[in-house]
Amino acid sequence: MNQRRNRTRFTEDQLKILIKAFDQNPYPGYATKQRLALEVNTDESRVQIWFQNRRARHQSQKKSEHDEDLESSQDQDHAEEEIQSREDRRHRSSYTPSQLHTLIQAFTNNPYPGINTREQLAKEIGVPESRVQIWFQNRRSRFHVQRKREPHDQD
């Protein structure tokens, strides 16, 4: 079963905090996301997803509002400034051969594990579920690239 994670429902108070933080910086670093997660009582990964979705909505909204605006080039410059001042990323995880063995085996069985499988794997190898999800995303992505490069001998 490729079950999805249950939908998070942010309260008005939680949203107030997140929106205020977004207005200050739409690209928060790991430390800021962790602090926000504590403040709104959720996981850092949920804060990350919230910012991703918010940026996507914000961009398309801004685009339609300023579509014919000749000043839009100034917005572009501002966006580039924002990107330049990005905060620190999460520290890079490193996996032991045993952890990788477990992940690769699971990937072979099912490259699209649902939330239950990911949580089970996370528990088994002792890492957060969000890291397991990222590992599978990267693995699938590189698997697709590799398959594109390989000759199609058996299509």
Next chain:
DNA sequence: GCTAATCTGATCAGCTACCAGCTGATCAGCGCATTAGC
């Protein structure tokens, strides 16, 4: 219909070993990503 969750693909950046390749983290998505819960 709104929006959290998920996806692909591109890119950034740390680590290992000696400059490049591998891989974890982050990001956009443009006829404005798609899927799915509420």
